[in-house]
Each structure stands twice: as C-alpha cells, then as structure tokens.
Amino acid sequence: MRRHRSRWFRFLLPLTVVAAGLLTAGCGQHYVVLDPAGPVARSELHLIETASVAMGIVILFVLVLFAVTLYRFREKPGSRAPYLPLWHSSRLLEFVLFAVPVLIVIILAVPTVQQTFALDRLPPAKHPLVIDVTSLDYKWLFQYPQQGVATVNYIDVPVGVPVLFELTANSPMNTFWVPQLGGMEYTMPGRVLPLYLQAGKAGVYRGNSANFSGRGFAHMVFHVHAVPEASFVHWLQTVRQGSPAMTMQDYRHLIAVGTAPEQSFSSYPADTFPTATHGFTLQGGMYMEPN
Amino acid sequence: MSTPHSPAAHGGEEIEIALLAPKFEEHAFPWRQIFGYAASLVLTLGALLLVERHVLAPTALLVVILALAAIQAGLQLGLFMHLRESAGATWHVVTLAIGIGVAIGIVIFSIWIMTFKSGVS
Amino acid sequence: MTVQAHPAQQTQMPLEFRDSHETLGILGFWLFLASDVVLFACLFAVYAVFHGRVAAGPTPLQIFHLGPVLTETVLLLTSSFTCGIGIFMMRRGRTKALMAWLALTMLLGLAFVGMEITEFTTDVATFGTWHQSAFLSSFFTLVGTHGGHVSFGILWAAALLVRLWRQGITQATARRVYTFSLYWHFLDIIWIFLFTVVYLSGKIT
Amino acid sequence: MSHLLAQLFPPSVLRPMELGADASILLGGLGIVLLLTRLRRWGWLWREWITTVDHKKIGIMYLIFAMVGLFRGGLDAVMLRTQLAIPNNTFLGPEHYNEIFTTHGTIMVFFMAMPFIFALFNIAVPLMIGARDVAFPKLNAISFWLFAFAFVLFNMSFVVGGSPNAGWTAYAPLTELRFNPGVGENYYLIALQISGIGTIATGVNFLVTILRMRAKGMTLMKMPLFVWSVLITSSLVIFAFPALTVALALTMLDRLFGTSFFTIAHGGMPMMYVNLFWIWGHPEVYILALPAFGIFSEVVATFSRKRLFGYPAMVGSLIAISLLSYGVWVHHFFTMGAGAAVNAFFGVSTMLIAIPTGVKIFNWIFTMWGGRIRMTVAMLWQLAFIPTFVIGGATGVMLAVVPGDYQFHNSYFLVAHFHNVLIGGVVFGLFSGLYYWWPKMFGYLLSERQGKWAFWFFLIGFWVTFFPQYLLGLKGMTRRIYIYPHGLGWSPLNLISTLGAYAMGIGFVILVYSVVYSWRHREPDLTGDPWDGRTLEWSLPSPAPEYNFAVLPEVTERDAWWEMKQEGRSGKVRAEDIGAIRMPRNTPVPFLLGMSFFVAGIGAVFSWWPIAIAGMLFVIALLVSGWFEEHDHHDIPAEEIRRTEAALGRLEG
Structure with missing residues (x-):
C-alpha cells in the first residue's frame, strides 16, 4: 500500500511543478483575446465566456463522475463495491444523459445564432470610416478611400467610430486579425470581404495574420493606433502634407515578394483597389501582372 | 465434405425491407428494356424541347428539367440496373441512398456557401 | 462453391447471384458506384459554382451546340438499352446473343467517345484551352471525367468479350458481365445529369 | 543535364540536416539488405509478406509503416517545437520550418493514423466477426501496396526534388505554380491521390x-x-474520400x-x-476517431469485466456522428x-455532434x-482518453x-484543440488497441511495466505540451509562424x-524499446485469451492460423466468446466437423500494381511524361490481367487442418 502511494506521488510532483509554472507564466497581461478594446471584441468575449462556463460545468461534472467511478470500482483485494457484470442499460439514466447535452447545446446555440447575425451588421445611425485592406507578400497595404491616403503595416483609427474594413488580397490568402478589436476575416484574392470593428479606447493594438501564406508569413504583422478623433484628423493632415504620393511603380514595388517597413502615402493610384466592387465577386481576379 | 468451404459469405443475418424485397422475375420478351429506352428518349427530347422553346421562366425551367433527369435516372436504376435484385440483403439500396443524399448535399451546400450573402450593411 | 443462403430461391436466381461468394463482388461494386456518385457530385458542384466564371474566355452559350450533344446522348442511351438487352440474353443463356449485344454496346460507346473527342478538339481549336477560364476548366474536367469512365468501360467490355468467347456464360463471367452492366447504366445516368446541368441549363437565359 | 540535377537536387535537399537523414536512411537500408541476404530471407520476405493476401499479415505490415510514420512525424514535431522553444530562434529557417510542419501534419494524418486504423481493421475485424478473411483479399493487398508505395513516394520528397x-491542408x-514553383507540392498531391484510391477500396x-x-x-x-465502428467508418470513407480525390486532382490539373x-x-x-478539402476533411476526423471509439468500447468492457453499457445508444450515436459529420465542414472556415x-x-x-459524443462518454463511464477495473496498459490509455x-x-x-x-x-x-482530440482521442485509442491486440498478432504480451512508463511520459508530456x-x-x-x-x-x-513535446518523444522511445525488449524476452501466450476477453478473436490461438476458424462459430449473444466461456465451452473443435477450406492464393499483382503506380507517380511529380505513361500502362496491363485471373485460390485439405489444429491443442477429445 505504501509503495503504491509513493508511486502516485512520483507522478504528482512534476504535475504540480508544471501547474505552478503555468500559473506564473499566465500572470502576464498579454491575453489579448481576453482584453477587448472595443464593442465587437467585447461581444465575442461574452460568448466565449458563456461557452467556457457551460463547458467548464460539463467538464467538471464528467471528471468528478469519472474519478468516483474509477476510485470505487478499481480492482483491489477486498473491494466492497458492488459487482454487476450484467448491468448494461437504464432507460432513465440514458434519457437524462441524453437530455443534458441537448439542453447545453440549446443554451449555446441560441446566443451563437443571434450574435453571428448581429456581428454581420454595423450599428445604425453611424457613418463608418472605410479602410481598404490588401494583404500582399508579406505586408499589409491600407487605403482610406474617403480620405485618399494610404499606409503600409499600420493604421490610425479614431476611437468610438465604427470602421468598415474591406478586405482583399493580391497574394495567397491571409487573415486580418486584431484580437483586441475583434475576430478575424480572410483576405482573398478576387473577392472583397467586409469586416466591421470599432476601437473603444485609445491604444496601440497588434494585428497579424492567422493564415499561412508562405515564407514571410510570420512577418505579416501590423499595428492599429486608436486615437481620439482630433488626433486622427491631425494625423491625416500630417500624412497628406508630409508623405509622398504612391505611384504605380511604388505599388509594383509593394506587391513584389518581401517584407516592408511602416510607410505612409498622401495619395494612391485609383486602380490598386477594386472600388465599387464591395459585396460581389470580382471576375477573373485582380492580380496585377496581366498575362 | 466434397466442396471446400468458401472463405466468404456464410450467413450473417440478412435484413429484408419489405418494400425492397428482391425480385428476379424476367419476362419472355424484353418489354422492360424497350419501355425504358423509349421513356428515356421521350424524356430527353422533352427536356430539350422545353429549353429550346423557353416555355417557362429560367428557374422553373431548371427545376423541371432537373426533375425530368431524376425521373430518367430512376428509370435506369429500376428497369436497367435491376436495383431490387440482390442476394438477400438490400444494402446497396441503403448505401446508394446515402450516397445520393451526400451528393445532393455537396452540390446544394457548395452553391450556398459560395454565393457569399455576407455583407456589413 | 455453392450457395448457403436462400437455398429455396436457388433455382429462380439468375446465374450471377447463385454463388454467394460472387455476389460479394456485386455488392462491392454497388458500393463503389455509390462512392463514384459523390466523386461526380463534387465535380458537378465545382461546375455549378464556376460556370459563370468565364473570365475572358467563351461563355456556355457560345460553346455549346445541342445538335452534336443530342446525338451523343442518343448514342449513350441506346448503348444503355443494348447493354440491358445483353443482360436479358445472358439470363436466357444465349452466349452468342449476349456477345453480339455487348459488342454493339461497346461500338456505341466508342462512337460516343469519338464524338466527344471531336467536340473537344474543335472547342480547343476555336476557343482555346481550358487555361482560359475556370468555366472551361470545370467543363472539360467534368465532361472529360465521364468520358474517361466510358473509355475504361469500353476496355472492360472488350476484355469481357474475350472471356465470354473463351468460356461462355459461367457463374464467374455472368457476375462480371452483370457488374459491367451496372457500371454502364450508371455512366448513362451521369450523362443524363451532365446533359441537363451542363448543356441544357447552359442554354437557359 | 545540369537542369535535371537542379530539379532533382534543389538547395533545400542539400541542407546538412537533410543530408544527414539521407545518410542514415541509406545506411539503415543497406543494413537491412545485408541482413536479409545474410539470413537468406529474401524468398521468405517475398512468399510470406510481399505477395500475401492474409488480412493478419497485411495488418502487421500496415502497423510497421504506421510506426515509421509516427517516428518521422514525431521527429518533425520535436524539431518544430525546438524552433519555437525560444523567441527569435534560428534553429530552422522559414522554408525549412514550413516544409517540416507540412510533412508533420500530412504524415500524421495520412501515413500514421490512417495505416494504424487500417492495421487494426485488418487484424481484428475478420476474427471478431468469425470470418476467414475479408471479402476481397486481393483488393485488400492492393490497398496496402498502394498505401505503402504512396508512403515511400511522399517520404522521398525530402531526398530528391524538395x-x-x-x-497539410495545402x-x-x-x-x-506561381507561388509554389518546384516539385515539392506535386509529391503531396500525387502521393495522397495514390493512397486515397487504396483507402476507398479498403472502405468498400x-x-x-x-x-x-x-x-x-x-x-x-x-x-x-469495434466492428460497428469499422462499419460506420468504412461508409464515411467511401463517401468522403471522393471529395479529397477531386480537390487534389483539380489542384494537380492547375499545377x-x-x-x-x-x-x-x-x-x-x-x-x-x-x-472541397473540408467536405472530406471533417468526415476524415471521424474516420480516425470512430475506430478509436470502437477500440475503447472493447477495452473498457474487457478490463471492467462487464457488459458494455447502453449498446444500442452507442450504436445510435456512432450513426448519428457519422451522419452529422457530413454537415459541419464550414466550421473550418467560418471566417471566409x-x-x-x-x-x-x-x-x-x-x-449537435457534442450530443452523441457526450452519450458515448457517459456510456463508457x-x-x-x-x-472491476483492471489497470492494464490498454486500459490506462482508455482511462486517459476520457478526461x-x-x-x-x-x-x-x-x-x-x-x-x-x-x-x-x-x-x-x-x-x-485539434491535438487534444486527435492525440487524446485517436492516438490514445490506437495505443490502447496496440496493447490490447498485440498478443493476438504475435502470440506474446508487451511488457506492462515498460508500457506504463511510456504511458505516463506520453500522457504528462501531452498535457505539458498542449x-x-x-x-x-x-x-x-x-x-x-516559424519565429x-x-x-x-x-x-x-x-x-x-x-x-512537454520532448517528454512525449521520450514516451515514444520507451514504447519502441519496450517492443524490442518484449520480443527478446517473449513468453508465448498459449491461452490465446490473455485478457479474459469477450469477443470471438480471443477464442482462437494467437496468432490465428491462416484460415482463422477451422470450424466457423455460431453466435447467440452479443459478447459471444464471453457467453461461451460462461457456458463452460472452450474454443476447441471436433475433428469430424473440419472440412477442406478454400483460401485465396498469394499473388504478386498487388505489389506490382503499387510499384507501377509509384513509377507513374514519379513521372507525374517531375513531369516526365513518358515515365508516367509507362507506369499507367503497367497499371492497366495488371488490371486487365486480373480480369483473366482464374486460379486465385487454393484448397487446404481437411487432413492438414486437423493436423494444424491438433498441434495447437485445439481438437476436442
């Protein structure tokens, strides 16, 4: 008996050490998904929390039941637990164990469906800022069609204003993801997909791609500067006055394979983003280099 | 024991579904085949005529000619492929039904998924 | 090798069903066909999504000519019929007749494939290759896959004819001819849908 | 010539790591060849293994390949984790990292998990249902050799061509082609296509x-x-794999x-x-998981000495899961x-899939x-699986x-998440099945003591990793991301x-050591029923004779063998019941067919069309020759079977 316990202990010790390590490692403030900075990310987090609680209850229940069963019915000399070799069905038990998962699924499915539709809409009576996003090998090109400016690998957005990102790619697929502002959406060549996000407080938020696109994929990182509206206007002015205009040659340079630093342009050639195509399929793709 | 045991097929229970009970009867003259052939020719030409004459609105027309094709497929299965023939079990009918279900699902869902109704409005 | 199941039906059962071991092959072949249904469904799905994506290439309206396609359809429908008659003859134990109808089936299949190849080569000569557009790629692939199946069936029928010529109708050959007939009728069904979904609906609107 | 060399040996295959691997493969291969020659085992290899159509031997060959796949896929995983251990690491460059995670995923799914489940299908199913072989023994061998040559073709990619x-999702x-020049991706497309054909045949x-x-x-x-799970899995295979065939074929046409x-x-x-990829890909998850569920259902009943709880619900949930699995594939790309x-x-x-899955979990508990729960290694894997x-x-x-x-x-x-379900669900199940059926395959037990060490290292390593x-x-x-x-x-x-990944690696090493150790110190299991089993395979001697059952059993109850034992019956047979048995004959065609597909595959990978066409012509020639094959079986005389059974001590009286 004593030997038995020491053996269990041998395995418990490293487990405890690891668990302690994880907890300390987990103490940082970098849980971006759990630290929303806008309404979209917040509503997504709410659902994640609901799901976590529901699943946590399920896990706990099963684990306790499992542990009790295992402890009680393990084979040991002089076991006093009942031995029922032929017990193999119980209508009531089976019904309950079927009904409980059904209930949990209903509890989760209803808000999931509601939120899925809700996230597909902009909040009413607000004019969104539109930013056209193109993922390139291996950098992000951002164009502000209403303001006429363009940036690479960073954007400025005003706090409290919904932003409509129109996403496309001039390269293999990526996803556009700013965890603190909300979930991701694919950037696909030949299509423009909409994604609505909004910053609720000022800050710098890291964005990156989650879909593998080749050798430079790990460097598909950009930053979102959420600033008060006044600062945003100021920033626009600085870019308009202090930055060069993007030429077609600059654009070709951008679509060539390679990484790029953060850049700003006071204007950009019109045919570098499929404007007026929002919401429908582009025939034949828009990949440059006609052949 | 003169004949060796075959390595295979020595029973198991055979599930019989009344509707699908096997039939092997055959007429003395190939009426079934002739009827099937005539019917498929008529259905094919009928569909063609409907399309050439544009008798219906496009969507309705599409539905009608698809239905005609399905009827024709059923005729081929029933009259030519002896769908109900088998050595007892009717598993091929069940499997074929699942296969057709999966096939229809793939086509319809693919079209639905690829039409992109998404849009922030 | 005698049957164990259904001794009562033994006498009425066609030859190809009498040996329970041989019938495993028939069930297996049905399952393969069910699987092939899904393969074609995927190609149909691709075509359904891509048929409007013509890029700079030709549209369905431009390349489909119902005349030759109708001839192909009739050829294939007829071959399906002759194949059915072949089985009918087989069940009556008439080897020569079976071989004749099978040979006719094969010839009709050959004519079908020949016409299809001609159609394809003319299309390529007139409109360019399948590189042109997603529509052309999916069209040629869908129709070509069916054509490939038919070509394989012709090879199969030829092998069966050789075997029938050498051995006549036995349990083994009967089973093989029967599975071939399943395959051939199945291809006919696929063609019916090809004709409807590709060619006929290409002419709608 | 220099162009050809550049195509065969691009810089990526000339990295030190690759060259080292090449050298060890070459040396290892040479060693095996020498050993076989020295022991004069070539004829044996040809007669007993390469041309065999015996499901039990085919199962063992699948198992060997699965283990090699697990080794390579695992080594890849260890390298990936090494690169990610610290920030800004330079152990692997981006190209190298990308290649390794691609092969890791592809091998683990197609060349480890798939052959592993097929190994267990082959080893257990005919024995469990009281059959002498599978329905189409030759086709079974063809499936195996298509898989085996596809395995070789895929694993060649890092030796020649890139x-x-x-x-793994490609x-x-x-x-x-414009984003991915070179032949590397062709290997993926063509190897998976070849093994996919074999997989559909296995399903049928x-x-x-x-x-x-x-x-x-x-x-x-x-x-x-377990037989139920194989039935459902096979139906998933035949309806899901065509979608992969199409996805791969169209990509190949593009390239x-x-x-x-x-x-x-x-x-x-x-x-x-x-x-298309996920129309196949989601059912594929269940193609891997359902057999594992089946294994757990056998193991849990055997080692709890109890009937399975809620059998009809278990069957119903298998069917429900399989049907639902066709209708969920978009969850892999909600964000598109x-x-x-x-x-x-x-x-x-x-x-909705959570409902039948939950039902299964409760039924196992x-x-x-x-x-009366016995803590054998097979049961430990089952116990680890539940939480x-x-x-x-x-x-x-x-x-x-x-x-x-x-x-x-x-x-x-x-x-x-997906490692959690694929390792926790599938790999644990396969290990459980491996320990459970090992005595049935080889006639001796694996070391329980070492098995427990391997188990704990692997399990704790698993949680620390994920x-x-x-x-x-x-x-x-x-x-x-590589950095x-x-x-x-x-x-x-x-x-x-x-x-944690290193700990899992150590667990694997212990497992392999344990296999070698158990073989060297093997004590034959003469009972054929070391676990006090419940199903028919345990009524046979281990390993089972070529024909499995001298006299086909008759079944009256669910746990057939358990019932027979309860009634005091043994697995012995009466001499007068034994008749001649017709068994399929060995044939080289499956092996040659695999080889022809391999040749055609090489031709297609490098776009050497004459070679590809030659390979396909061989394929067609072999198929046509098969249509004329008539003597594909041989009869074992009753006398010989009586002798075999008597030698195994299985004759009554």
Missing part, C-alpha cells in the same frame, strides 16, 4: 466484409462495437496541366478548394465570409460503474460558437510546451 511546404492559391472491402461475412447468428446488434480552378487569375476560385446564415447553420450543426477527450471536445464546442471562432480560428487555441498552447492562442499566437519576437508574453509558455 518537400511540400504549403501546410490551401490554394499558395499551391499555385470492409463494408462488404461486415455486411455479408458475419458468423451465423451474429446479427447487426450482436456485433462487437501540371494549366487549368484555372483555384488560381487567382482567369476566374479561378481558391475558396472552392477549401470547400460565407455569410451569417451559412455560419449560423454550420455552427449549430457542429454543436457507466460501463466501468459496477465493474482528455472531454476537454478537447469542450474546446471544440467553444470553437463551434461562431463569434468565438472569429477569435480562435487558426490560433494556437485551435492547434491545442495546455500552454490554449493559453498561447488567447495571447494571439497564430499557427505556422516570434520577445515581449509578447509568449516565451515561457512556448518553452514549457517544447519540454
């Missing part, structure tokens, strides 16, 4: 076997649950023949590839903008309730919550995760 590097348009084979070759009296509802399916010019649509209606539909359908899979399943439900998925998609949360990855996902780390900077809070968790 490895695939677009991920999303277009990254696989398009086992479906017919189970539907038509069960012992007398074994109705569907009296089949062992080799200039079509425009998934290209980004000419109207191509990369997302259609994603769609297919629209709220599509996402909501597929989100809810995904959640209640099978143990009221039993692991429950947690993995729960995170799966969280991923099915569509707006949640917008945040989790392709992050390390997802990576942790729990931190859930947290990394919440910290915004995305999959497939990450300081300052994001990812470093400690990554380090811990890497240490």
Whole structure:
C-alpha cells in the first residue's frame, strides 16, 4: 500500500511543478483575446465566456463522475463495491444523459445564432470610416478611400467610430486579425470581404495574420493606433502634407515578394483597389501582372 | 465434405425491407428494356424541347428539367440496373441512398456557401 | 462453391447471384458506384459554382451546340438499352446473343467517345484551352471525367468479350458481365445529369 | 543535364540536416539488405509478406509503416517545437520550418493514423466477426501496396526534388505554380491521390466484409462495437474520400496541366478548394476517431469485466456522428465570409455532434460503474482518453460558437484543440488497441511495466505540451509562424510546451524499446485469451492460423466468446466437423500494381511524361490481367487442418 502511494506521488510532483509554472507564466497581461478594446471584441468575449462556463460545468461534472467511478470500482483485494457484470442499460439514466447535452447545446446555440447575425451588421445611425485592406507578400497595404491616403503595416483609427474594413488580397490568402478589436476575416484574392470593428479606447493594438501564406508569413504583422478623433484628423493632415504620393511603380514595388517597413502615402493610384466592387465577386481576379 | 468451404459469405443475418424485397422475375420478351429506352428518349427530347422553346421562366425551367433527369435516372436504376435484385440483403439500396443524399448535399451546400450573402450593411 | 443462403430461391436466381461468394463482388461494386456518385457530385458542384466564371474566355452559350450533344446522348442511351438487352440474353443463356449485344454496346460507346473527342478538339481549336477560364476548366474536367469512365468501360467490355468467347456464360463471367452492366447504366445516368446541368441549363437565359 | 540535377537536387535537399537523414536512411537500408541476404530471407520476405493476401499479415505490415510514420512525424514535431522553444530562434529557417510542419501534419494524418486504423481493421475485424478473411483479399493487398508505395513516394520528397511546404491542408492559391514553383507540392498531391484510391477500396472491402461475412447468428446488434465502428467508418470513407480525390486532382490539373480552378487569375476560385478539402476533411476526423471509439468500447468492457453499457445508444450515436459529420465542414472556415446564415447553420450543426459524443462518454463511464477495473496498459490509455477527450471536445464546442471562432480560428487555441482530440482521442485509442491486440498478432504480451512508463511520459508530456498552447492562442499566437519576437508574453509558455513535446518523444522511445525488449524476452501466450476477453478473436490461438476458424462459430449473444466461456465451452473443435477450406492464393499483382503506380507517380511529380505513361500502362496491363485471373485460390485439405489444429491443442477429445 505504501509503495503504491509513493508511486502516485512520483507522478504528482512534476504535475504540480508544471501547474505552478503555468500559473506564473499566465500572470502576464498579454491575453489579448481576453482584453477587448472595443464593442465587437467585447461581444465575442461574452460568448466565449458563456461557452467556457457551460463547458467548464460539463467538464467538471464528467471528471468528478469519472474519478468516483474509477476510485470505487478499481480492482483491489477486498473491494466492497458492488459487482454487476450484467448491468448494461437504464432507460432513465440514458434519457437524462441524453437530455443534458441537448439542453447545453440549446443554451449555446441560441446566443451563437443571434450574435453571428448581429456581428454581420454595423450599428445604425453611424457613418463608418472605410479602410481598404490588401494583404500582399508579406505586408499589409491600407487605403482610406474617403480620405485618399494610404499606409503600409499600420493604421490610425479614431476611437468610438465604427470602421468598415474591406478586405482583399493580391497574394495567397491571409487573415486580418486584431484580437483586441475583434475576430478575424480572410483576405482573398478576387473577392472583397467586409469586416466591421470599432476601437473603444485609445491604444496601440497588434494585428497579424492567422493564415499561412508562405515564407514571410510570420512577418505579416501590423499595428492599429486608436486615437481620439482630433488626433486622427491631425494625423491625416500630417500624412497628406508630409508623405509622398504612391505611384504605380511604388505599388509594383509593394506587391513584389518581401517584407516592408511602416510607410505612409498622401495619395494612391485609383486602380490598386477594386472600388465599387464591395459585396460581389470580382471576375477573373485582380492580380496585377496581366498575362 | 466434397466442396471446400468458401472463405466468404456464410450467413450473417440478412435484413429484408419489405418494400425492397428482391425480385428476379424476367419476362419472355424484353418489354422492360424497350419501355425504358423509349421513356428515356421521350424524356430527353422533352427536356430539350422545353429549353429550346423557353416555355417557362429560367428557374422553373431548371427545376423541371432537373426533375425530368431524376425521373430518367430512376428509370435506369429500376428497369436497367435491376436495383431490387440482390442476394438477400438490400444494402446497396441503403448505401446508394446515402450516397445520393451526400451528393445532393455537396452540390446544394457548395452553391450556398459560395454565393457569399455576407455583407456589413 | 455453392450457395448457403436462400437455398429455396436457388433455382429462380439468375446465374450471377447463385454463388454467394460472387455476389460479394456485386455488392462491392454497388458500393463503389455509390462512392463514384459523390466523386461526380463534387465535380458537378465545382461546375455549378464556376460556370459563370468565364473570365475572358467563351461563355456556355457560345460553346455549346445541342445538335452534336443530342446525338451523343442518343448514342449513350441506346448503348444503355443494348447493354440491358445483353443482360436479358445472358439470363436466357444465349452466349452468342449476349456477345453480339455487348459488342454493339461497346461500338456505341466508342462512337460516343469519338464524338466527344471531336467536340473537344474543335472547342480547343476555336476557343482555346481550358487555361482560359475556370468555366472551361470545370467543363472539360467534368465532361472529360465521364468520358474517361466510358473509355475504361469500353476496355472492360472488350476484355469481357474475350472471356465470354473463351468460356461462355459461367457463374464467374455472368457476375462480371452483370457488374459491367451496372457500371454502364450508371455512366448513362451521369450523362443524363451532365446533359441537363451542363448543356441544357447552359442554354437557359 | 545540369537542369535535371537542379530539379532533382534543389538547395533545400542539400541542407546538412537533410543530408544527414539521407545518410542514415541509406545506411539503415543497406543494413537491412545485408541482413536479409545474410539470413537468406529474401524468398521468405517475398512468399510470406510481399505477395500475401492474409488480412493478419497485411495488418502487421500496415502497423510497421504506421510506426515509421509516427517516428518521422514525431521527429518533425520535436524539431518544430525546438524552433519555437525560444523567441527569435534560428534553429530552422522559414522554408525549412514550413516544409517540416507540412510533412508533420500530412504524415500524421495520412501515413500514421490512417495505416494504424487500417492495421487494426485488418487484424481484428475478420476474427471478431468469425470470418476467414475479408471479402476481397486481393483488393485488400492492393490497398496496402498502394498505401505503402504512396508512403515511400511522399517520404522521398525530402531526398530528391524538395518537400511540400504549403501546410497539410495545402490551401490554394499558395499551391499555385506561381507561388509554389518546384516539385515539392506535386509529391503531396500525387502521393495522397495514390493512397486515397487504396483507402476507398479498403472502405468498400470492409463494408462488404461486415455486411455479408458475419458468423451465423451474429446479427447487426450482436456485433462487437469495434466492428460497428469499422462499419460506420468504412461508409464515411467511401463517401468522403471522393471529395479529397477531386480537390487534389483539380489542384494537380492547375499545377501540371494549366487549368484555372483555384488560381487567382482567369476566374479561378481558391475558396472552392477549401470547400472541397473540408467536405472530406471533417468526415476524415471521424474516420480516425470512430475506430478509436470502437477500440475503447472493447477495452473498457474487457478490463471492467462487464457488459458494455447502453449498446444500442452507442450504436445510435456512432450513426448519428457519422451522419452529422457530413454537415459541419464550414466550421473550418467560418471566417471566409460565407455569410451569417451559412455560419449560423454550420455552427449549430457542429454543436449537435457534442450530443452523441457526450452519450458515448457517459456510456463508457457507466460501463466501468459496477465493474472491476483492471489497470492494464490498454486500459490506462482508455482511462486517459476520457478526461482528455472531454476537454478537447469542450474546446471544440467553444470553437463551434461562431463569434468565438472569429477569435480562435487558426490560433494556437485551435492547434491545442485539434491535438487534444486527435492525440487524446485517436492516438490514445490506437495505443490502447496496440496493447490490447498485440498478443493476438504475435502470440506474446508487451511488457506492462515498460508500457506504463511510456504511458505516463506520453500522457504528462501531452498535457505539458498542449495546455500552454490554449493559453498561447488567447495571447494571439497564430499557427505556422516559424519565429516570434520577445515581449509578447509568449516565451515561457512556448518553452514549457517544447519540454512537454520532448517528454512525449521520450514516451515514444520507451514504447519502441519496450517492443524490442518484449520480443527478446517473449513468453508465448498459449491461452490465446490473455485478457479474459469477450469477443470471438480471443477464442482462437494467437496468432490465428491462416484460415482463422477451422470450424466457423455460431453466435447467440452479443459478447459471444464471453457467453461461451460462461457456458463452460472452450474454443476447441471436433475433428469430424473440419472440412477442406478454400483460401485465396498469394499473388504478386498487388505489389506490382503499387510499384507501377509509384513509377507513374514519379513521372507525374517531375513531369516526365513518358515515365508516367509507362507506369499507367503497367497499371492497366495488371488490371486487365486480373480480369483473366482464374486460379486465385487454393484448397487446404481437411487432413492438414486437423493436423494444424491438433498441434495447437485445439481438437476436442
């Protein structure tokens, strides 16, 4: 008996050490998904929390039941637990164990469906800022069609204003993801997909791609500067006055394979983003280099 | 024991579904085949005529000619492929039904998924 | 090798069903066909999504000519019929007749494939290759896959004819001819849908 | 000439690591050749293994390949984790990292898990249903050799030509020729295509076997649950794999023949590839998981000495899972903008799968309730599976919550989830089955003591590896990045995760050591029933003779062998019941067919069309020759069977 316990202990010790390590490692403030900075990310987090609680209850229940069963019915000399070799069905038990998962699924499915539709809409009576996003090998090109400016690998957005990102790619697929502002959406060549996000407080938020696109994929990182509206206007002015205009040659340079630093342009050639195509399929793709 | 045991097929229970009970009867003259052939020719030409004459609105027309094709497929299965023939079990009918279900699902869902109704409005 | 199941039906059962071991092959072949249904469904799905994506290439309206396609359809429908008659003859134990109808089936299949190849080569000569557009790629692939199946069936029928010529109708050959007939009728069904979904609906609107 | 050399040996295959691997393969291969020559075993290899159509031997060959696959895939995993152990690591460059994670995923799914489940299908199913072989023994051998040569073809990629590097999912348009020149991706497309043909054939084979070759009296509802799981899995195979065939074929046409399916010019649509891939890909998850569920159902009943709880519910949930699995594939790409209606539909359908899965978990637990649980290694894997899979399943439900998925998609949360279910569900199940059926395969037991060491290292290593990855996902780390900077809070968790991967590696090494050790110190198991089993395979001697059952059994109850033992019957047979048995004959055709496909595959990979066409002509020639094959069986005389059975001590009286 004593030997038995020491053996269990041998395995418990490293487990405890690891668990302690994880907890300390987990103490940082970098849980971006759990630290929303806008309404979209917040509503997504709410659902994640609901799901976590529901699943946590399920896990706990099963684990306790499992542990009790295992402890009680393990084979040991002089076991006093009942031995029922032929017990193999119980209508009531089976019904309950079927009904409980059904209930949990209903509890989760209803808000999931509601939120899925809700996230597909902009909040009413607000004019969104539109930013056209193109993922390139291996950098992000951002164009502000209403303001006429363009940036690479960073954007400025005003706090409290919904932003409509129109996403496309001039390269293999990526996803556009700013965890603190909300979930991701694919950037696909030949299509423009909409994604609505909004910053609720000022800050710098890291964005990156989650879909593998080749050798430079790990460097598909950009930053979102959420600033008060006044600062945003100021920033626009600085870019308009202090930055060069993007030429077609600059654009070709951008679509060539390679990484790029953060850049700003006071204007950009019109045919570098499929404007007026929002919401429908582009025939034949828009990949440059006609052949 | 003169004949060796075959390595295979020595029973198991055979599930019989009344509707699908096997039939092997055959007429003395190939009426079934002739009827099937005539019917498929008529259905094919009928569909063609409907399309050439544009008798219906496009969507309705599409539905009608698809239905005609399905009827024709059923005729081929029933009259030519002896769908109900088998050595007892009717598993091929069940499997074929699942296969057709999966096939229809793939086509319809693919079209639905690829039409992109998404849009922030 | 005698049957164990259904001794009562033994006498009425066609030859190809009498040996329970041989019938495993028939069930297996049905399952393969069910699987092939899904393969074609995927190609149909691709075509359904891509048929409007013509890029700079030709549209369905431009390349489909119902005349030759109708001839192909009739050829294939007829071959399906002759194949059915072949089985009918087989069940009556008439080897020569079976071989004749099978040979006719094969010839009709050959004519079908020949016409299809001609159609394809003319299309390529007139409109360019399948590189042109997603529509052309999916069209040629869908129709070509069916054509490939038919070509394989012709090879199969030829092998069966050789075997029938050498051995006549036995349990083994009967089973093989029967599975071939399943395959051939199945291809006919696929063609019916090809004709409807590709060619006929290409002419709608 | 220099062009050819550059095509065969691009810089990527001339890296020191690759050359080292080449050298060790060459030396190892040479060693095996020398050993076989020295022991004069070539004829034996040809007669007993290469040309065999015996399902038991084919199963063992699948197993060997699966183990090699596990070794290579595992080595890849260890290298990936080493690269990610610390920020800004330079152990692997981006190309190298991309190739390794691609081969890791591809091998683990197609060349480890698939052959492993097929190994267990082959080893157990005919014995469990009281059959003498599968329905189509030659086709079974063909499936195996197509798989084996595809395995070799895929693993050749890092020796000549270059490895695939677009991920195991190989999303277009990254696989398009303009973004992915070279032949690496062709290896992926063609090797998977060849093994896929064999897989569909296996599906058909086992479906017919189970539907038509069960012992007398074994109705569907009296089949062992593993057989049920194989039945359902086989039906998933035949309906799901065609979608993969099409996805791969169209990509191949794009790359080799200039079509425009998934290209980004000419109207191509990369997302259609994603769609087709997951039409196959989601059922594939269950193709791997359901057999594992079946194994657990056998193991839990045997080692709890109790009947399985809720048999009809178990069968019903298998069927429900398989049907639902066809209707959930979009959850792999909720973030591709297919629209709220599509996402909501597929989100809810995904959640529904949790219901039958939950039913199964409860039934396993209640099978143990009221039993006497023996802690054998096979049972330990089952016990580890329940909590692991429950947690993995729960995170799966969280991923099915569509707006949640917008945040989790392709992050390390997802990576942790699918390893959680695929290792915790599938690999644990396969290990459980390996320990459970090992004596049936080889006639001796694996060392329980070493097995427990391997188990604990693997299990603890598993949790240390993957729990931190859930947290990394919440910290915004995305999959497939080869490098990450300081300052994001990812470093400690990554380090811990890497240490866990090493522990799993040690577990694997112990397992392999244990196999060798157990073989060298083997004590034959003469009972044929070392676990006090419940199903028919344990009524036979281990290993079973070529014909399995001298006299076919008759079944009256669900746990047929258990019932027979309860009634005091033995597995022995009466001499007068024994008759001659007709068995399929060995044939070289499957091996040659595999080889021809291999030749055609090489030709296609490098676009050497004459070679490809020659290979395909061989294939057709072999098929046609098969149509004329008549003497594909031989009869074992009754006298010989009586002698064999007498030698095994299985004759009554």
